[in-house]
Amino acid sequence: MxxxxxxxxxxxxxxxxxxxxxxxxxxxxxxxxxxxxxxxxxxxxxxxxxxxxxxxxxxxxxxxxxxxxxxxxxxxxxPLLPEDAYMRSQVISWLFFEQGDLQRSIPLARVYHIRGIADKMSQQIERLHADGYLGLEKLDRWLTTNDWLVGGGYTLADLALFPYVSLAHEGKFDMQRFQHINSWLDRVRSQPGxxxxxxxxxxxxx
CATH class of the missing domain: 3.40.30.10 (Glutaredoxin)
Known part of the structure; x- marks a missing residue:
């Protein structure tokens, strides 16, 4: 197993x-x-x-x-990972984006708040928010004209970005700014399993 x-x-x-x-x-x-x-x-x-x-x-x-x-x-x-080489590359590009543009800023800000040390890390959190908002803005812009990250349905790309984006509010990111992201999060939450x-x-x- x-x-x-x-x-x-x-x-x-x-x-x-x-x-x-x-x-x-x-x-x-x-x-x-x-x-x-x-x-x-x-x-x-x-x-x-x-x-x-x-x-x-x-x-x-x-x-x-x-x-x-x-x-x-x-x-x-x-079905979550397309066989077509081009479409597969699009999925993988979102995985790279998540690791490069979202992975450090959102999780680390969240950790500081969960551990109750945010007050001591205010300057670091300010920098993390600045970097994180840049990534979230890119994601939200894509979602203004796309229901999903790749193609016409849920793929591994959506799954990969969903966890930390859905947890961003725990790091005190103002997610009310991103109506398209919030609608996408609801679509992901509705997926079976x-x-x-x-x-x-x-x-x-x-």
């Missing part, structure tokens, strides 16, 4: 659980405590050379690391 090493509050881990649930793939979940250093051990380094979650361990013991790589591996052969961040998958072994 597939094994997923993740953490409870991680948006990157949430992406993988959504996809596993939507593809109806059984998996065994191992939830780690990041604050206690469970990803910093030599044992975990053998699973992930970067010492971070998520990690997908295959049935033969090999591992796949980095959320985008895991998503692409799991979605291979499914879409899990909330703390929901258990129907295909999760506990």
């Amino acid at each position: 597939l094994k997923l090493y993740d953490s409870r509050f991680s948006g990157n881990s949430w992406k993988i659980r959504i996809l596993l649930n939507q593809l109806q793939k059984p998996f065994e979940r191992h939830t780690l405590d990041l604050e206690s250093g469970e990803t910093k051990t030599n044992e975990f380094y053998k699973l992930n050379r970067f010492n971070r979650i998520p990690v997908l361990q295959l049935e033969d013991g090999r591992t796949i690391v980095e959320s985008a790589a895991i998503l692409l591996y799991l979605a291979e052969g499914s 879409l899990l909330g961040i703390f929901d258990l998958s129907s295909y999760q072994s506990v």
Whole structure:
């Protein structure tokens, strides 16, 4: 059985659980405590050379690391990842965009607020908001004329961007500014098998 090493509050881990649930793939979940250093051990380094979650361990013991790589591996052969080379490239470009334009600013601002240290990090949060808003504005502009990120329906691109964009308000981003993003988030939430961040998958072994 597939094994997923993740953490409870991680948006990157949430992406993988959504996809596993939507593809109806059984998996065994191992939830780690990041604050206690469970990803910093030599044992975990053998699973992930970067010492971070998520990690997908295959049935033969090999591992796949980095959320985008895991998503692409799991979605291979499914309707969420187009066979057409050009359309596939468009999906992958959104995965790169998410990692480059949204991944650092939105999650880090969120972490500062969740951990209750936002007051001490006000200058850093101001910079994170400035960078994050630039990415969100690009996304919202695309969605003014497109219901989905690629083609005419839900794809891996939408799944990949959904978690952290939907959590941006937890980092005190003013999401009321982005009506097109909010409509898109509702469309993604309506997809079969879409899990909330703390929901258990129907295909999760506990």
